[in-house]
Amino acid sequence: MPCGFDLAHYAELLDAAREGGYRFAFFDSEPRAGDLLLRHDVDMSLGAALEMAELEAGSSVAATYFLMRQSDFYNLESRSGIAALNRLRELGHRVGLHAVHPDATLDGRFDPVIAWHTPDPDFMSVPIEGAVNVMQAGYFDPDLYRSDSNQHWRSGCPHEDLAAGRFAWLQLLVHPEIWVYSGATMRETMTAMLAAERELRWRQLAENRIDLS
Numbered sequence: 321m322p323c324g325f326d327l328a329h330y331a332e333l334l335d336a337a338r339e340g341g342y343r344f345a346f347f348d349s350e351p352r353a354g355d356l357l358l359r360h361d362v363d364m365s366l367g368a369a370l371e372m373a374e375l376e377a378g379s380s381v382a383a384t385y386f387l388m389r390q391s392d393f394y395n396l397e398s399r400s401g402i403a404a405l406n407r408l409r410e411l412g413h414r415v416g417l418h419a420v421h422p423d424a425t426l427d428g429r430f431d432p433v434i435a436w437h438t439p440d441p442d443f444m445s446v447p448i449e450g451a452v453n454v455m456q457a458g459y460f461d462p463d464l465y466r467s468d469s470n471q472h473w474r475s476g477c478p479h480e481d482l483a484a485g486r487f488a489w490l491q492l493l494v495h496p497e498i499w500v501y502s503g504a505t506m507r508e509t510m511t512a513m514l515a516a517e518r519e520l521r522w523r524q525l526a527e528n529r530i531d532l533s
Contacts, residue, residue: 331375336482337483343355344381344382352489356489356490358376358492359384359491360385361386361495362386365517366387366394368501369408373385373408377413382413384414384433386417387405389425415431418436421440432450434451435453439455445457445460454491464491465490466490497510
């Protein structure tokens, strides 16, 4: 199958995980054999996160979405931010903190699990008091980890290995923006995201009674 970064292939990845006999698990205990820790770091787009979350829920899949309190791209305290967080919970997903080092402050919106945003090696895997660091020992193993960062699988697309059950367990990091917005390169994908954001801002202006005549 073609390994494009789009929702059609993402659905194929989920199907491959089922074919390989994996269970979709959370970060509330160390992974067991057959667990798939499906993780989404939401760097830029709550809209993309919600679209992916709806697709997953329709396939009876649950994931952990890591949302930022200090994002330059979205505001969790806005009406749309509150609605997005509530909808993720309604769909059966977990919500962790996508934290900006060194601030790992949790509040009632988040489960006690943290994924650092653009971490440096000196703190990336250090345990955090009162929470799970997704990259700490027990939850992270470089041989049992795959990430699509910057629209590139560093060890190749995992769908064949998932379907064959080759991982004892796996932590799979998927960034929703990469899959929801179309583009053959990261630049093209970000261009598509910005175009969608422009349309969103026009709608928000109208909703806020801005005279656009």
